[in-house]
Amino acid sequence: MSNTKEDELREALEDMVWQHAIRAHSDRDRRKWLWTGGLSSLESAFAQLGWDDPHYVEEMGCEHPDCYAWDTCGTPTKDGYKRLCYRHYAEVDREQNG
DSSP states (O other), rough: OOHHHHHHHHHHHHHHHHHSSEEEETTTTTTTEEOTTTOHHHHHHHHHOOSSSSEEESHHHHHTTOSSBBOEEEEEEEEEEEEHHHHHHHHHHHHHOO
């Protein structure tokens, strides 16, 4: 089943927002979000997507227990491949490589 032109445009807009929106997180309330930072082009994109500003997200988070930061890289670990934030990647790297 092929996507409609509207589906393709929405997907492209979401991709652009994910690439350019400002990312933030809070360990206090354990949430990650994208926000416009007051940039009018992002405000328009969020509105077209029907997203609140900020737009809370579940995906793309560090897979270390009790960490709610954005992931920045992936690496093999003793428990399999994991997406981690920089801080937890550095810890795994030190453990594995000294």
